[in-house]
Amino acid sequence: MTVLPFTPPVLPDEAEDSPLRSVSTAVAVLDCFTDSPELGATKVAARLGIAKSTACRMLAALAAGGLLEKAGSGRYRLGLRLFEYGQLAVDRLLLREVAMPVLGELRETVRETVQLGVAVGTDVLYLERLETEGAGLRFRTDYHRNPAHSSSIGRVLAASDPSLTMAILERGLERRTPFTVVDPRRWRQTLVQTREQGYATCRDEYDQGWSSIAAPILTGASGRRRAVAAVSVVGSTSRVLGPRKPALVQGVRRAAERITVALERATS
Amino acid sequence: MTVLPFTPPVLPDEAEDSPLRSVSTAVAVLDCFTDSPELGATKVAARLGIAKSTACRMLAALAAGGLLEKAGSGRYRLGLRLFEYGQLAVDRLLLREVAMPVLGELRETVRETVQLGVAVGTDVLYLERLETEGAGLRFRTDYHRNPAHSSSIGRVLAASDPSLTMAILERGLERRTPFTVVDPRRWRQTLVQTREQGYATCRDEYDQGWSSIAAPILTGASGRRRAVAAVSVVGSTSRVLGPRKPALVQGVRRAAERITVALERATS
DNA sequence: GGGCATCGTTCCGGCTTCCGGAACGGCAGG
Protein backbone atom coordinates (compact mmCIF):
# COMPACT_ATOMS: atom_id res chain seq x y z
CA MET A 1 0.00 0.00 0.00
CA THR A 2 1.36 3.33 -1.01
CA VAL A 3 1.78 6.30 1.23
CA LEU A 4 -1.35 8.36 1.15
CA PRO A 5 -1.00 11.77 -0.44
CA PHE A 6 -3.40 12.96 2.16
CA THR A 7 -2.73 15.78 4.52
CA PRO A 8 -2.87 14.33 8.03
CA PRO A 9 -5.73 15.12 10.39
CA VAL A 10 -7.29 18.44 9.57
CA LEU A 11 -9.90 18.42 12.24
CA PRO A 12 -7.92 19.10 15.41
CA ASP A 13 -6.52 22.29 13.89
CA GLU A 14 -9.59 24.07 12.75
CA ALA A 15 -12.41 22.65 14.81
CA GLU A 16 -10.97 23.64 18.13
CA ASP A 17 -12.62 26.99 18.63
CA SER A 18 -16.11 26.28 17.45
CA PRO A 19 -19.01 24.91 19.42
CA LEU A 20 -21.25 22.30 17.82
CA ARG A 21 -18.54 19.76 17.42
CA SER A 22 -20.55 17.49 15.21
CA VAL A 23 -21.29 20.28 12.78
CA SER A 24 -17.63 21.21 12.66
CA THR A 25 -16.79 17.59 12.07
CA ALA A 26 -19.35 17.44 9.29
CA VAL A 27 -17.74 20.41 7.58
CA ALA A 28 -14.36 18.76 7.98
CA VAL A 29 -15.80 15.68 6.33
CA LEU A 30 -16.91 17.79 3.41
CA ASP A 31 -13.43 19.24 3.21
CA CYS A 32 -12.01 15.80 2.67
CA PHE A 33 -13.74 15.74 -0.68
CA THR A 34 -11.84 18.70 -2.05
CA ASP A 35 -8.86 16.45 -2.63
CA SER A 36 -10.51 13.18 -3.51
CA PRO A 37 -13.59 12.81 -5.67
CA GLU A 38 -14.75 9.71 -3.86
CA LEU A 39 -14.17 8.54 -0.34
CA GLY A 40 -15.38 5.83 1.98
CA ALA A 41 -15.86 5.83 5.71
CA THR A 42 -12.48 4.31 6.53
CA LYS A 43 -10.44 6.90 4.68
CA VAL A 44 -12.45 9.78 6.04
CA ALA A 45 -12.03 8.44 9.56
CA ALA A 46 -8.30 8.04 9.07
CA ARG A 47 -7.84 11.49 7.63
CA LEU A 48 -9.81 13.19 10.36
CA GLY A 49 -8.66 11.03 13.22
CA ILE A 50 -12.15 10.01 14.24
CA ALA A 51 -13.73 6.62 14.75
CA LYS A 52 -14.85 4.75 11.70
CA SER A 53 -18.36 4.57 13.06
CA THR A 54 -18.47 8.33 13.51
CA ALA A 55 -17.31 8.88 9.98
CA CYS A 56 -19.95 6.50 8.73
CA ARG A 57 -22.70 8.36 10.54
CA MET A 58 -21.41 11.69 9.30
CA LEU A 59 -21.39 10.48 5.74
CA ALA A 60 -24.89 9.10 6.08
CA ALA A 61 -26.21 12.29 7.63
CA LEU A 62 -24.63 14.50 4.97
CA ALA A 63 -25.97 12.21 2.29
CA ALA A 64 -29.44 12.41 3.81
CA GLY A 65 -29.20 16.17 3.44
CA GLY A 66 -28.06 15.91 -0.16
CA LEU A 67 -24.67 17.43 0.49
CA LEU A 68 -23.12 14.11 -0.35
CA GLU A 69 -24.30 11.36 -2.65
CA LYS A 70 -23.77 7.69 -2.31
CA ALA A 71 -21.75 6.30 -5.16
CA GLY A 72 -22.25 2.55 -5.15
CA SER A 73 -20.55 0.25 -2.64
CA GLY A 74 -20.44 2.67 0.25
CA ARG A 75 -18.35 5.36 -1.31
CA TYR A 76 -19.53 8.93 -1.33
CA ARG A 77 -19.02 12.01 -3.43
CA LEU A 78 -20.06 15.65 -3.32
CA GLY A 79 -23.76 16.03 -3.97
CA LEU A 80 -25.62 18.14 -6.44
CA ARG A 81 -27.30 20.12 -3.72
CA LEU A 82 -23.93 21.68 -3.13
CA PHE A 83 -23.93 22.81 -6.72
CA GLU A 84 -27.31 24.36 -6.14
CA TYR A 85 -26.26 26.16 -2.98
CA GLY A 86 -23.11 27.30 -4.67
CA GLN A 87 -25.00 28.79 -7.58
CA LEU A 88 -27.31 30.57 -5.21
CA ALA A 89 -24.39 31.94 -3.23
CA VAL A 90 -22.71 33.37 -6.27
CA ASP A 91 -25.90 34.56 -7.94
CA ARG A 92 -26.56 36.74 -4.97
CA LEU A 93 -23.22 38.41 -5.24
CA LEU A 94 -23.71 41.90 -6.52
CA LEU A 95 -20.11 41.85 -7.66
CA ARG A 96 -20.67 39.01 -10.06
CA GLU A 97 -23.87 40.47 -11.35
CA VAL A 98 -22.39 43.78 -12.37
CA ALA A 99 -19.12 42.21 -13.53
CA MET A 100 -20.57 39.66 -15.91
CA PRO A 101 -21.44 41.89 -18.85
CA VAL A 102 -18.13 43.72 -18.58
CA LEU A 103 -16.25 40.43 -18.55
CA GLY A 104 -18.12 39.34 -21.63
CA GLU A 105 -17.08 42.44 -23.50
CA LEU A 106 -13.52 42.11 -22.30
CA ARG A 107 -13.34 38.64 -23.72
CA GLU A 108 -14.65 39.92 -27.03
CA THR A 109 -12.00 42.61 -27.06
CA VAL A 110 -8.95 40.64 -26.04
CA ARG A 111 -9.98 37.24 -27.38
CA GLU A 112 -8.38 35.45 -24.46
CA THR A 113 -9.72 33.73 -21.37
CA VAL A 114 -10.82 36.26 -18.76
CA GLN A 115 -11.38 35.65 -15.06
CA LEU A 116 -12.96 37.25 -12.04
CA GLY A 117 -11.41 36.30 -8.70
CA VAL A 118 -11.61 37.07 -5.00
CA ALA A 119 -9.45 36.13 -2.05
CA VAL A 120 -10.47 33.20 0.13
CA GLY A 121 -7.93 32.70 2.86
CA THR A 122 -4.57 32.77 1.10
CA ASP A 123 -6.03 31.49 -2.12
CA VAL A 124 -7.71 33.08 -5.07
CA LEU A 125 -11.16 31.75 -5.83
CA TYR A 126 -12.38 32.27 -9.36
CA LEU A 127 -16.00 33.36 -9.43
CA GLU A 128 -16.19 33.41 -13.17
CA ARG A 129 -14.11 32.32 -16.08
CA LEU A 130 -15.03 33.02 -19.65
CA GLU A 131 -12.87 30.95 -21.92
CA THR A 132 -11.50 32.21 -25.14
CA GLU A 133 -13.63 31.14 -28.04
CA GLY A 134 -10.77 30.90 -30.47
CA ALA A 135 -9.45 27.51 -31.41
CA GLY A 136 -6.08 28.42 -29.95
CA LEU A 137 -4.51 26.62 -27.04
CA ARG A 138 -6.95 26.56 -24.19
CA PHE A 139 -6.03 27.34 -20.68
CA ARG A 140 -6.69 24.40 -18.44
CA THR A 141 -9.96 24.90 -16.75
CA ASP A 142 -9.97 22.25 -14.10
CA TYR A 143 -9.42 24.34 -11.02
CA HIS A 144 -11.28 27.07 -9.23
CA ARG A 145 -8.75 27.97 -6.65
CA ASN A 146 -5.09 28.94 -6.72
CA PRO A 147 -2.47 29.89 -4.20
CA ALA A 148 -2.60 33.68 -4.23
CA HIS A 149 1.14 34.30 -4.36
CA SER A 150 1.58 32.86 -7.85
CA SER A 151 -1.41 34.53 -9.41
CA SER A 152 -1.78 37.98 -10.88
CA ILE A 153 -5.16 38.35 -9.23
CA GLY A 154 -3.67 37.36 -5.89
CA ARG A 155 -0.94 39.91 -6.36
CA VAL A 156 -3.43 42.66 -7.05
CA LEU A 157 -5.47 41.72 -4.01
CA ALA A 158 -2.46 41.45 -1.72
CA ALA A 159 -1.13 44.77 -2.96
CA SER A 160 -4.01 46.59 -1.35
CA ASP A 161 -4.46 44.38 1.71
CA PRO A 162 -1.58 44.20 4.22
CA SER A 163 -3.23 41.46 6.23
CA LEU A 164 -3.57 39.28 3.14
CA THR A 165 0.07 39.97 2.38
CA MET A 166 1.04 38.79 5.83
CA ALA A 167 -1.12 35.70 5.61
CA ILE A 168 0.41 34.73 2.28
CA LEU A 169 3.94 35.19 3.59
CA GLU A 170 3.18 33.23 6.72
CA ARG A 171 1.88 30.37 4.68
CA GLY A 172 5.00 30.44 2.54
CA LEU A 173 5.61 31.01 -1.16
CA GLU A 174 5.41 27.55 -2.60
CA ARG A 175 7.35 26.93 -5.75
CA ARG A 176 5.29 25.73 -8.68
CA THR A 177 7.62 26.37 -11.59
CA PRO A 178 11.23 27.53 -11.93
CA PHE A 179 9.83 31.03 -12.40
CA THR A 180 7.69 31.22 -9.29
CA VAL A 181 8.77 34.10 -7.11
CA VAL A 182 9.54 32.39 -3.81
CA ASP A 183 11.83 34.96 -2.22
CA PRO A 184 9.73 37.06 0.18
CA ARG A 185 11.67 40.24 -0.56
CA ARG A 186 11.30 39.88 -4.30
CA TRP A 187 7.65 38.99 -3.88
CA ARG A 188 6.99 42.08 -1.81
CA GLN A 189 8.73 44.03 -4.54
CA THR A 190 6.18 42.78 -7.04
CA LEU A 191 3.47 44.20 -4.80
CA VAL A 192 5.17 47.57 -4.75
CA GLN A 193 5.35 47.50 -8.52
CA THR A 194 1.71 46.47 -8.68
CA ARG A 195 0.69 49.45 -6.60
CA GLU A 196 2.75 51.80 -8.76
CA GLN A 197 1.47 50.43 -12.04
CA GLY A 198 -2.10 49.82 -11.03
CA TYR A 199 -1.99 46.28 -12.41
CA ALA A 200 -0.12 43.05 -11.83
CA THR A 201 1.43 40.46 -14.06
CA CYS A 202 2.35 36.86 -13.46
CA ARG A 203 4.78 35.24 -15.90
CA ASP A 204 5.03 31.45 -15.96
CA GLU A 205 4.76 31.31 -12.20
CA TYR A 206 1.91 28.89 -11.81
CA ASP A 207 1.98 26.92 -15.03
CA GLN A 208 4.99 27.28 -17.20
CA GLY A 209 3.99 28.78 -20.52
CA TRP A 210 0.96 30.55 -19.12
CA SER A 211 0.83 34.12 -17.90
CA SER A 212 -1.73 36.63 -16.81
CA ILE A 213 -2.45 40.29 -16.22
CA ALA A 214 -4.81 41.52 -13.52
CA ALA A 215 -6.32 44.80 -12.35
CA PRO A 216 -8.19 45.55 -9.13
CA ILE A 217 -11.87 46.15 -8.54
CA LEU A 218 -11.96 48.72 -5.77
CA THR A 219 -14.47 49.59 -3.13
CA GLY A 220 -14.82 51.96 -0.21
CA ALA A 221 -14.48 55.69 0.26
CA SER A 222 -11.84 57.44 -1.77
CA GLY A 223 -9.55 57.64 1.22
CA ARG A 224 -9.66 53.95 2.06
CA ARG A 225 -10.00 52.16 -1.22
CA ARG A 226 -9.41 48.45 -1.10
CA ALA A 227 -9.52 45.71 -3.72
CA VAL A 228 -12.41 43.32 -3.16
CA ALA A 229 -11.81 41.42 -6.36
CA ALA A 230 -9.81 41.52 -9.55
CA VAL A 231 -10.15 40.89 -13.26
CA SER A 232 -7.51 39.06 -15.21
CA VAL A 233 -6.63 37.96 -18.69
CA VAL A 234 -4.82 34.67 -18.98
CA GLY A 235 -3.22 32.98 -21.93
CA SER A 236 0.03 31.63 -23.26
CA THR A 237 2.95 33.79 -22.21
CA SER A 238 3.82 34.83 -25.73
CA ARG A 239 0.29 35.98 -26.46
CA VAL A 240 -0.25 37.77 -23.17
CA LEU A 241 3.09 39.35 -22.35
CA GLY A 242 4.33 39.81 -25.91
CA PRO A 243 3.53 42.70 -28.25
CA ARG A 244 -0.11 42.71 -27.23
CA LYS A 245 0.71 43.38 -23.60
CA PRO A 246 -0.02 47.13 -23.62
CA ALA A 247 -3.39 46.54 -25.23
CA LEU A 248 -4.28 43.79 -22.80
CA VAL A 249 -3.20 45.88 -19.83
CA GLN A 250 -5.40 48.68 -21.01
CA GLY A 251 -8.31 46.33 -21.59
CA VAL A 252 -8.05 44.73 -18.19
CA ARG A 253 -7.66 48.04 -16.39
CA ARG A 254 -10.62 49.55 -18.19
CA ALA A 255 -12.77 46.55 -17.41
CA ALA A 256 -11.82 46.62 -13.73
CA GLU A 257 -12.51 50.31 -13.58
CA ARG A 258 -15.90 49.92 -15.20
CA ILE A 259 -16.83 47.23 -12.70
CA THR A 260 -15.64 49.42 -9.86
CA VAL A 261 -17.86 52.25 -11.02
CA ALA A 262 -20.83 49.94 -11.60
CA LEU A 263 -20.41 48.56 -8.09
CA GLU A 264 -20.35 52.02 -6.59
CA ARG A 265 -23.46 53.01 -8.46
CA ALA A 266 -25.28 49.85 -7.40
CA THR A 267 -24.43 50.15 -3.72
CA SER A 268 -25.10 53.85 -3.30
CA MET B 1 -45.64 43.07 10.29
CA THR B 2 -46.61 41.18 7.19
CA VAL B 3 -47.33 37.53 7.01
CA LEU B 4 -44.14 35.67 6.28
CA PRO B 5 -44.03 33.95 2.91
CA PHE B 6 -42.07 31.23 4.62
CA THR B 7 -43.02 27.62 4.58
CA PRO B 8 -43.57 26.57 8.18
CA PRO B 9 -41.12 24.33 10.03
CA VAL B 10 -39.24 22.09 7.63
CA LEU B 11 -37.15 20.30 10.15
CA PRO B 12 -39.63 17.94 11.83
CA ASP B 13 -40.51 16.44 8.46
CA GLU B 14 -37.17 15.56 7.04
CA ALA B 15 -34.90 15.17 10.02
CA GLU B 16 -36.86 12.39 11.61
CA ASP B 17 -35.08 9.37 10.23
CA SER B 18 -31.50 10.50 10.34
CA PRO B 19 -29.10 10.17 13.21
CA LEU B 20 -26.80 13.07 14.02
CA ARG B 21 -29.55 15.47 14.80
CA SER B 22 -27.32 18.51 14.87
CA VAL B 23 -25.98 17.78 11.43
CA SER B 24 -29.50 17.36 10.10
CA THR B 25 -30.44 20.63 11.73
CA ALA B 26 -27.44 22.29 10.18
CA VAL B 27 -28.53 21.15 6.74
CA ALA B 28 -32.03 22.41 7.45
CA VAL B 29 -30.51 25.75 8.37
CA LEU B 30 -28.75 25.85 5.04
CA ASP B 31 -32.02 25.06 3.34
CA CYS B 32 -33.55 28.17 4.81
CA PHE B 33 -31.25 30.19 2.61
CA THR B 34 -32.66 28.86 -0.62
CA ASP B 35 -35.63 31.19 -0.21
CA SER B 36 -34.05 34.17 1.47
CA PRO B 37 -30.66 35.59 0.60
CA GLU B 38 -30.06 36.84 4.12
CA LEU B 39 -31.34 35.58 7.44
CA GLY B 40 -30.75 36.20 11.11
CA ALA B 41 -30.95 33.85 14.03
CA THR B 42 -34.50 34.75 15.02
CA LYS B 43 -36.00 34.02 11.63
CA VAL B 44 -34.12 30.78 11.21
CA ALA B 45 -35.25 29.66 14.65
CA ALA B 46 -38.85 30.53 13.86
CA ARG B 47 -38.81 28.75 10.53
CA LEU B 48 -37.27 25.58 11.91
CA GLY B 49 -39.06 25.59 15.23
CA ILE B 50 -35.88 25.52 17.27
CA ALA B 51 -34.62 27.73 20.05
CA LYS B 52 -33.07 31.01 19.08
CA SER B 53 -29.89 30.08 20.86
CA THR B 54 -29.65 26.86 18.90
CA ALA B 55 -30.10 28.70 15.64
CA CYS B 56 -27.44 31.15 16.65
CA ARG B 57 -24.94 28.39 17.35
CA MET B 58 -25.79 26.65 14.12
CA LEU B 59 -25.24 29.81 12.14
CA ALA B 60 -21.96 30.45 13.90
CA ALA B 61 -20.73 26.91 13.33
CA LEU B 62 -21.67 26.94 9.66
CA ALA B 63 -20.03 30.31 9.26
CA ALA B 64 -16.88 28.99 10.95
CA GLY B 65 -16.80 26.30 8.29
CA GLY B 66 -17.29 28.81 5.50
CA LEU B 67 -20.64 27.43 4.43
CA LEU B 68 -22.22 30.65 5.58
CA GLU B 69 -20.83 34.15 5.76
CA LYS B 70 -21.63 36.83 8.19
CA ALA B 71 -23.17 39.83 6.52
CA GLY B 72 -22.91 42.70 8.98
CA SER B 73 -25.24 43.07 11.96
CA GLY B 74 -25.70 39.39 12.67
CA ARG B 75 -27.28 38.40 9.41
CA TYR B 76 -25.89 35.55 7.40
CA ARG B 77 -25.80 34.49 3.78
CA LEU B 78 -24.57 31.50 1.81
CA GLY B 79 -20.81 31.36 1.75
CA LEU B 80 -18.38 31.13 -1.10
CA ARG B 81 -17.10 27.80 0.05
CA LEU B 82 -20.42 26.42 -1.08
CA PHE B 83 -19.67 27.75 -4.53
CA GLU B 84 -16.37 25.98 -4.42
CA TYR B 85 -17.86 22.68 -3.33
CA GLY B 86 -20.56 23.04 -5.93
CA GLN B 87 -18.07 23.57 -8.70
CA LEU B 88 -16.14 20.53 -7.57
CA ALA B 89 -19.29 18.43 -7.46
CA VAL B 90 -20.25 19.31 -10.99
CA ASP B 91 -16.74 19.21 -12.39
CA ARG B 92 -16.51 15.62 -11.36
CA LEU B 93 -19.64 14.69 -13.22
CA LEU B 94 -18.71 12.69 -16.24
CA LEU B 95 -22.02 13.70 -17.76
CA ARG B 96 -21.18 17.36 -17.73
CA GLU B 97 -17.69 16.77 -19.00
CA VAL B 98 -18.75 14.92 -22.11
CA ALA B 99 -21.80 17.11 -22.64
CA MET B 100 -20.06 20.48 -22.57
CA PRO B 101 -18.48 20.48 -26.03
CA VAL B 102 -21.66 19.13 -27.60
CA LEU B 103 -23.70 21.83 -25.89
CA GLY B 104 -21.32 24.46 -27.19
CA GLU B 105 -21.77 23.26 -30.74
CA LEU B 106 -25.50 23.05 -30.31
CA ARG B 107 -25.61 26.66 -29.27
CA GLU B 108 -23.58 27.60 -32.33
CA THR B 109 -26.00 25.72 -34.53
CA VAL B 110 -29.31 26.87 -33.14
CA ARG B 111 -28.23 30.28 -31.86
CA GLU B 112 -30.48 30.00 -28.83
CA THR B 113 -29.91 29.33 -25.17
CA VAL B 114 -29.22 25.66 -24.53
CA GLN B 115 -29.46 23.81 -21.22
CA LEU B 116 -28.43 20.55 -19.61
CA GLY B 117 -30.67 19.37 -16.78
CA VAL B 118 -31.17 16.47 -14.41
CA ALA B 119 -33.93 15.54 -12.00
CA VAL B 120 -33.55 16.38 -8.34
CA GLY B 121 -36.62 15.30 -6.45
CA THR B 122 -39.54 16.60 -8.47
CA ASP B 123 -37.54 19.49 -9.84
CA VAL B 124 -35.21 19.93 -12.74
CA LEU B 125 -31.76 21.16 -11.83
CA TYR B 126 -29.83 22.85 -14.60
CA LEU B 127 -26.23 21.75 -14.62
CA GLU B 128 -25.28 24.00 -17.46
CA ARG B 129 -26.79 26.81 -19.40
CA LEU B 130 -25.12 28.41 -22.38
CA GLU B 131 -26.89 31.60 -23.23
CA THR B 132 -27.52 32.70 -26.75
CA GLU B 133 -24.93 35.17 -27.87
CA GLY B 134 -27.24 37.06 -30.13
CA ALA B 135 -28.52 40.42 -29.03
CA GLY B 136 -32.06 39.10 -29.12
CA LEU B 137 -34.27 38.83 -26.09
CA ARG B 138 -32.47 36.93 -23.41
CA PHE B 139 -34.01 34.22 -21.39
CA ARG B 140 -34.00 35.09 -17.74
CA THR B 141 -31.14 33.36 -16.09
CA ASP B 142 -31.81 33.78 -12.43
CA TYR B 143 -32.85 30.29 -11.51
CA HIS B 144 -31.23 26.90 -11.50
CA ARG B 145 -34.19 24.80 -10.58
CA ASN B 146 -37.69 24.39 -11.94
CA PRO B 147 -40.71 22.30 -11.13
CA ALA B 148 -40.34 19.35 -13.48
CA HIS B 149 -43.93 19.27 -14.68
CA SER B 150 -43.73 22.58 -16.51
CA SER B 151 -40.40 21.99 -18.16
CA SER B 152 -39.56 20.17 -21.35
CA ILE B 153 -36.56 18.58 -19.68
CA GLY B 154 -38.74 17.43 -16.81
CA ARG B 155 -41.17 15.93 -19.27
CA VAL B 156 -38.45 14.01 -21.01
CA LEU B 157 -37.11 12.69 -17.73
CA ALA B 158 -40.54 11.75 -16.41
CA ALA B 159 -41.40 10.02 -19.66
CA SER B 160 -38.78 7.37 -19.00
CA ASP B 161 -39.10 7.15 -15.23
CA PRO B 162 -42.41 5.99 -13.77
CA SER B 163 -41.38 6.76 -10.21
CA LEU B 164 -40.56 10.33 -11.15
CA THR B 165 -43.93 10.57 -12.86
CA MET B 166 -45.64 9.43 -9.69
CA ALA B 167 -43.67 11.81 -7.52
CA ILE B 168 -44.55 14.75 -9.74
CA LEU B 169 -48.23 13.87 -9.74
CA GLU B 170 -48.25 13.41 -5.98
CA ARG B 171 -46.72 16.81 -5.50
CA GLY B 172 -49.32 18.32 -7.79
CA LEU B 173 -49.15 20.22 -11.05
CA GLU B 174 -48.85 23.80 -9.97
CA ARG B 175 -50.15 26.40 -12.36
CA ARG B 176 -47.61 28.97 -13.43
CA THR B 177 -49.27 30.47 -16.52
CA PRO B 178 -52.66 30.08 -18.20
CA PHE B 179 -51.00 27.50 -20.44
CA THR B 180 -49.53 25.26 -17.78
CA VAL B 181 -50.86 21.74 -18.11
CA VAL B 182 -52.37 21.09 -14.71
CA ASP B 183 -54.78 18.29 -15.53
CA PRO B 184 -53.10 14.99 -14.59
CA ARG B 185 -54.66 13.14 -17.52
CA ARG B 186 -53.55 15.70 -20.06
CA TRP B 187 -50.14 15.84 -18.47
CA ARG B 188 -49.74 12.07 -18.70
CA GLN B 189 -50.76 12.39 -22.33
CA THR B 190 -47.83 14.70 -22.95
CA LEU B 191 -45.55 11.99 -21.60
CA VAL B 192 -47.02 9.45 -24.00
CA GLN B 193 -46.44 11.84 -26.84
CA THR B 194 -42.91 12.44 -25.62
CA ARG B 195 -42.18 8.76 -25.69
CA GLU B 196 -43.61 8.42 -29.19
CA GLN B 197 -41.77 11.41 -30.59
CA GLY B 198 -38.51 10.98 -28.76
CA TYR B 199 -38.55 14.59 -27.64
CA ALA B 200 -40.69 16.93 -25.54
CA THR B 201 -41.91 20.45 -25.94
CA CYS B 202 -43.12 22.98 -23.42
CA ARG B 203 -45.09 25.94 -24.74
CA ASP B 204 -45.54 28.97 -22.48
CA GLU B 205 -46.05 26.73 -19.47
CA TYR B 206 -43.48 28.17 -17.13
CA ASP B 207 -43.01 31.71 -18.38
CA GLN B 208 -45.51 33.01 -20.84
CA GLY B 209 -43.77 33.79 -24.10
CA TRP B 210 -40.98 31.29 -23.54
CA SER B 211 -40.90 27.74 -24.79
CA SER B 212 -38.46 24.89 -25.04
CA ILE B 213 -37.68 21.61 -26.73
CA ALA B 214 -35.84 18.79 -24.98
CA ALA B 215 -34.40 15.38 -25.82
CA PRO B 216 -33.19 12.65 -23.48
CA ILE B 217 -29.68 11.51 -22.68
CA LEU B 218 -29.97 7.79 -22.15
CA THR B 219 -28.01 5.29 -20.20
CA GLY B 220 -28.10 1.61 -19.36
CA ALA B 221 -28.32 -1.58 -21.38
CA SER B 222 -30.38 -1.49 -24.54
CA GLY B 223 -33.21 -3.30 -22.83
CA ARG B 224 -33.49 -0.94 -19.87
CA ARG B 225 -32.60 2.45 -21.18
CA ARG B 226 -33.44 5.33 -18.91
CA ALA B 227 -32.96 9.06 -19.20
CA VAL B 228 -30.39 10.36 -16.73
CA ALA B 229 -30.43 13.88 -18.10
CA ALA B 230 -31.75 15.94 -20.97
CA VAL B 231 -30.71 18.69 -23.33
CA SER B 232 -33.01 21.53 -24.20
CA VAL B 233 -33.22 24.63 -26.33
CA VAL B 234 -35.13 27.53 -24.89
CA GLY B 235 -36.19 30.81 -26.39
CA SER B 236 -39.18 32.95 -27.17
CA THR B 237 -42.13 30.85 -28.29
CA SER B 238 -42.20 32.29 -31.77
CA ARG B 239 -38.54 31.54 -32.36
CA VAL B 240 -38.56 28.06 -30.87
CA LEU B 241 -41.91 26.60 -31.89
CA GLY B 242 -42.35 28.55 -35.10
CA PRO B 243 -40.95 27.67 -38.52
CA ARG B 244 -37.59 26.72 -37.05
CA LYS B 245 -39.09 24.03 -34.87
CA PRO B 246 -38.13 21.05 -37.07
CA ALA B 247 -34.55 22.23 -37.28
CA LEU B 248 -34.35 22.80 -33.55
CA VAL B 249 -35.88 19.41 -32.79
CA GLN B 250 -33.32 17.77 -35.00
CA GLY B 251 -30.50 19.73 -33.41
CA VAL B 252 -31.54 18.91 -29.88
CA ARG B 253 -32.07 15.25 -30.66
CA ARG B 254 -28.73 14.94 -32.38
CA ALA B 255 -26.97 16.62 -29.50
CA ALA B 256 -28.65 14.36 -26.94
CA GLU B 257 -27.76 11.33 -28.97
CA ARG B 258 -24.15 12.37 -29.31
CA ILE B 259 -23.92 12.86 -25.56
CA THR B 260 -25.52 9.48 -25.00
CA VAL B 261 -22.93 7.82 -27.20
CA ALA B 262 -20.07 9.74 -25.64
CA LEU B 263 -21.25 8.69 -22.19
CA GLU B 264 -21.39 5.05 -23.19
CA ARG B 265 -17.93 5.20 -24.65
CA ALA B 266 -16.56 6.88 -21.54
CA THR B 267 -18.10 4.43 -19.09
CA SER B 268 -17.29 1.24 -20.94
C1' DG C 1 -13.63 -20.78 -7.20
C1' DG C 2 -12.59 -20.36 -2.44
C1' DG C 3 -10.43 -17.97 1.22
C1' DC C 4 -8.96 -13.77 3.14
C1' DA C 5 -8.47 -9.09 3.87
C1' DT C 6 -10.86 -4.86 3.77
C1' DC C 7 -14.60 -2.03 4.05
C1' DG C 8 -19.21 -0.22 5.30
C1' DT C 9 -22.63 -0.66 8.68
C1' DT C 10 -24.83 -1.62 13.22
C1' DC C 11 -25.17 -2.01 18.23
C1' DC C 12 -24.46 -0.44 22.89
C1' DG C 13 -22.81 1.82 27.22
C1' DG C 14 -20.58 5.88 29.15
C1' DC C 15 -20.28 10.43 28.98
C1' DT C 16 -19.36 14.39 26.24
C1' DT C 17 -21.85 18.01 24.32
C1' DC C 18 -25.88 19.89 22.84
C1' DC C 19 -30.58 21.99 23.69
C1' DG C 20 -33.70 25.41 25.56
C1' DG C 21 -34.83 29.17 28.56
C1' DA C 22 -33.42 33.47 30.45
C1' DA C 23 -30.46 37.25 30.88
C1' DC C 24 -27.13 40.64 28.61
C1' DG C 25 -25.62 44.17 25.24
C1' DG C 26 -26.12 46.65 21.03
C1' DC C 27 -28.91 48.87 17.61
C1' DA C 28 -32.57 51.48 15.50
C1' DG C 29 -36.62 53.87 15.62
C1' DG C 30 -39.94 56.62 18.07
Next chain:
DNA sequence: CCTGCCGTTCCGGAAGCCGGAACGATGCCC
Protein backbone atom coordinates in the same frame (compact mmCIF):
# COMPACT_ATOMS: atom_id res chain seq x y z
C1' DC D 1 -34.02 59.19 26.15
C1' DC D 2 -36.44 55.23 26.20
C1' DT D 3 -38.31 50.97 24.21
C1' DG D 4 -38.66 47.14 21.31
C1' DC D 5 -36.10 43.90 18.70
C1' DC D 6 -32.34 41.05 17.65
C1' DG D 7 -27.94 38.60 18.10
C1' DT D 8 -25.20 36.56 21.49
C1' DT D 9 -23.85 34.32 25.91
C1' DC D 10 -24.48 31.53 30.09
C1' DC D 11 -26.06 27.59 32.58
C1' DG D 12 -28.19 23.23 34.19
C1' DG D 13 -30.31 18.97 32.78
C1' DA D 14 -30.38 15.33 29.73
C1' DA D 15 -30.35 13.84 25.19
C1' DG D 16 -27.63 12.40 21.55
C1' DC D 17 -23.12 11.40 20.27
C1' DC D 18 -18.56 8.98 20.37
C1' DG D 19 -15.71 4.97 20.20
C1' DG D 20 -14.83 0.09 20.33
C1' DA D 21 -16.24 -4.35 18.79
C1' DA D 22 -19.03 -7.44 16.27
C1' DC D 23 -21.56 -8.35 11.85
C1' DG D 24 -22.26 -8.82 6.88
C1' DA D 25 -20.87 -7.77 2.36
C1' DT D 26 -17.73 -6.87 -1.16
C1' DG D 27 -13.88 -7.66 -3.91
C1' DC D 28 -9.25 -9.23 -4.54
C1' DC D 29 -5.69 -12.62 -4.94
C1' DC D 30 -4.06 -16.98 -5.10
